Amino acid sequence: MDDLDRNILGLLGADARMSVAVLARRLKVARSTIQARLERLETTGIIAGYTVKLGEAGRQGRLRASVLITIEPRAQAAILTRLKSVAEVERVFTTSGRFDLLLQISAPNTQVLDQVLDEIGAMTGVRSSESLIHLSTKIDRAI
Known part of the structure; x- marks a missing residue:
């Protein structure tokens, strides 16, 4: 995991519904880069799922x-x-x-x-x- 992966996880931790397009815009990288990173994070088990955090x-x-x-x-x-x-x-x-x-x-x-x-x-x-x-x-x- 590098800084981009950690930044993706940080943004998704705050809002798991954030779209790939918004992630790409906020992190100033291509959508395809975000999509590839998310797929790798999921297949390696770093991201186990997306959920709702109750307040x-x-x-x-x-x-x-x-x-x-x-x-x-x-x-x-x-x-x-x-x-x-x-x-x-x-x-x-x-x-x-x-x-x-x-x-x-x-x-x-x-x-x-x-x-x-x-x-x-x-x-x-x-x-x-x-x-x-x-x-x-x-x-x-x-x-």
């Missing part, structure tokens, strides 16, 4: 939480398989330190969130969990 108004009415879990050795594959079937689990990250996994969860209400937390805590191989409920977003630079 605060779009996230209203949803409880969000981060859940830190410690698991038994060699239980990760089985736990990840089970977590994939839990619709409220949006993302799972491996971590360093005293926790093994970091989960991002979104639920419509406290009852569902409580059920999901109980389900995760009861999974075979989960030693312990700690949940942190998100209150408000102060900074969001995620692309």
Whole structure:
């Protein structure tokens, strides 16, 4: 990846609906150059897809939480398989330190969130969990 690729990604991160023509104009390169770069970024997996980033108004009415879990050795594959079937689990990250996994969860209400937390805590191989409920977003630079 070079500076042009990073600039394309930066512009698309701010507005994924930006057309090839607008990208070319803003970056002062030919449309064919932008099109070729986008195709390469997609085929190499740098761009995995184009999506909508919800603002605060779009996230209203949803409880969000981060859940830190410690698991038994060699239980990760089985736990990840089970977590994939839990619709409220949006993302799972491996971590360093005293926790093994970091989960991002979104639920419509406290009852569902409580059920999901109980389900995760009861999974075979989960030693312990700690949940942190998100209150408000102060900074969001995620692309």
